[in-house]
Amino acid sequence: MFTTAATSNAIAADGLLSLNKPATASSAGGCCPATNVNDGSTTTRWASAANVDPSWIYLDLGVVANVSRVKLTWDASCAVGYQVQVSDNKTTWSDIYSTTTGNGGVDDLTVSGRGRYVRTLGTVRCRPEPTKGYSLQEFEVYGNTGSADTQPPTIPGNPRTSNLTCNSVTFSWNASTDNVGVTNYDVYHDGQQIKSVSGSTLSTSFAVVPNVTWGLYVNARDAAGNVSQASTTVDITPPPCQSDTQPPTAPSGLAGSASGTSVSLTWNASTDNVGVTGYDIFRGSTKAGTVTGTSFTDSGLSPNTTYPYYVVARDAAGNVSPRSNQISVTTGSSCGNPVCQVTQVGTEADLPWGLVTLPDGNILYSTRDRHDVVRMNPSNGAKTTVGGVPNVQSTAGEGGLLGLEFRANWLYIMHTSPSDNRVVRMQYVNGALAQSSHQVLLSGIGRNKFHNGGRLRFSPDGNFLFIATGDAQNGNNAQNKNNLGGKVLRIKPDGSIPLDNPFGNAVWSYGHRNPQGLAFDSQGRLWEQEFGNSVMDETNLIVKGGNYGWPACEGTSGSCGTAGFIAPKRTYPVGSGSCSGIAIV
Incomplete structure (x- = not known):
């Protein structure tokens, strides 16, 4: 087994593992065989065949090792885009480093990986001429052959804030401990990394937004990439x-059009002396919705009916703008959209997370x-x-009954x-969950305060259960294809x-x-909806074995041009309101 979450530990010091070990390349020029790449000399080199993308070279370390450093000494024919990868079988490779901005010279890389084979895969050449390829003078791999570190740090204690102002705060916590050592602390608000x-820093300051409540927490991380469970949450509301x-200025240029029984609205943004935080859309005297962007769709309306609309802007202090211009839009004679009418059928004080319709038409839903x-x-x-479900624990975030x-x-x-996160099943008999029927089908899915995923969906033929898991x-x-987190499972x-x-x-x-x-x-195609961090949410078309790019790529932001990454079919700014569950009707 190989994993990208492994690194050196106290069992053995990190040293050069690759000197004169077997080297294999996708191709080589007559002057420059693969064996030159790790002979300890920068006067020799390996060169690939010209004008072939991608090209690769890998080293066989002889044993599974914890790889902590890779040093690449490029010749003039370097790589702009390349990945460093590890494997235990030369078939399935996992990235431990990726770039699309390489510029040659010496790349001395701190990495974290575990495997017997280490490969450099070039995808974009520095010299694109058809007579040029890739060329490395030296390919050095450092690490140790001790066992992998899989123990996460303890939870950071006593999170607290100080020096809260309208635009900044200081956030502090007590140190975590780890069997090897804490290397980093990751600070979040409400699931988004700040x-x-x-690992030696126990306090940090950062910008906040006036009058906007954030829930702050921190996770500890070690050199192997193991992440602790989250600290408790500290809520702040800056003054x-x-x-x-x-108040903000009035939204202008409100315009609308009908498609069947749905109305689409757009308007021009308001301005404010501090900042606009949202827009309220009114259908007559009824608030139809609230958004942070400048568009809105009102669905499930009655046919052949004229509706009046106007929009107001709000700021963080609660000041409300004058109304926009008012318009009237008349719906069509029939529904032109999949959702023709919305009818509220009930309320729930808890968060209803999962929902299924039974053969008799009744609905079952989970309370998170x-x-x-x-x-x-x-x-x-x-x-x-x-009935209840045994052994469920909420996380004061996104975890619980999903x-x-x-x-x-x-x-x-x-x-x-x-x-952990897990998938279980229970028999539904005579209108109740049979507690004695409880079975654990899949366990060992990583958990944390946020990023737990949780959606289940059977294939149309009912033969396979698909499971969405967070990272x-x-x-x-x-x-890491040997880790169940950050995946769609089957x-x-x-x-x-x-x-x-x-x-x-x-x-x-x-x-x-x-x-x-x-x-x-x-x-019969599977679609997936995914939360981004701070840039883009995604709608993805899921394919067997597909790599959707996180954490190198978020939506279309980051190293999304990396070979093998599958782009989303649609992206949405996270500030526009994240889509969660999806249905196709």
Whole structure:
């Protein structure tokens, strides 16, 4: 087994592992065989065949090793785009470094990986002429052959804030401990990473937004990439920088059009002396919605009906702008969209996370933090609790009782436990969950305060269960095909692994951050909805063995041109309101 979450530990000091070890290349020029690349001399070199992209060379270290450093000494024919990868079988490779901005010279890279084979894969040449290829004078691999470090640090203690102003705060915590050593602390607000600091730093200051509440917490990380569970959350609401009584300007240029029984609205942005935080859209005297952007779609309206609309802007102090211009839009005679009408059928004080429709038309839904399953009659809103799920633990974030699916009188459930995220099933008999039928189908999925994923979806034929898992706030998990986090997984209804899965385990696709929605279309294609960090959310079309790029790529931001990454079909600014669950009707 290989993993990208491994590195050196106290068992053996890191040293040069690659000198004169067997070297194999995709091609080599007559002057410059692969064996030159690790002979200890920069007067010799390996050169690939000209005008071939990609080209590669790998070293066989002889044993599985913890790789902590790779030093590449390029000749003039360097690589602009390349990856350093590890493998235990020369077939399945995992990135431990990737760049699209290489410029030659000496690349002395601090990495974290574990494997017997280490490969440099060139994808874009520095010298694009057809007579040029790739050329390395030396390929040095450093590390040790001790066992992998898989123990995460302890939880950072006593998180606290000080020096809170309208635009900054100091956040502090007590040190974590680790069997090897803490190398970093990652600071978050509400699931979005703010910054990373060194393992010797126990306090940091950063910018905040006046009047906007944030929940701050911190995770510890070690050199092997193991991430602790999150600290407790500290909520802050910065005061206004001044007594702001000035409202935003009125939104202008409101325009609308109807498509069937839906109305699409757009307008020009307002301005404010501090900053606009949102827009409220009114349909007559009824607030139809709130957005941070400058567009809105109002769906499920009555046909052949004229609706008046106007928009107002708000700032962080609660000041409300004058109304925009008012317009009237008349809907069509019939529904032109999949969702023709929206009818509220009930309310729930907890967070209803997963939802399935039973063969009799009743609905089962999960309550994330109460940890029970409720049956609701959609015709009258009547609700009955059908049972609790054992061993569920919420995380004061996104974990708890999550996704549901139903097949052949079994209710399939994904939930957070005290130690992991897992998929279980329980029989639904005579309107209740049979507690004695509880079965764990898949365990060992990483958990944290946020980034737990949780959606379940059966394939149209009912033969396979697909599972969306988050990266547990450890981006390394997403690219490690031997880790179940940051993936779309695929298992059989009994929990066994299908023989045609691409990597011999439950992994179906990888490179995901925090997938939230799964849905099949009429062609049998699987679509996935995924939360980004601070730039873009994504809609992805999932394919067998696909790599969707996280953490190197978020939406179309970052190193998204890396060979093998699959681009999203659509992206959305995270500030526009993240899509979560999805359905295709």
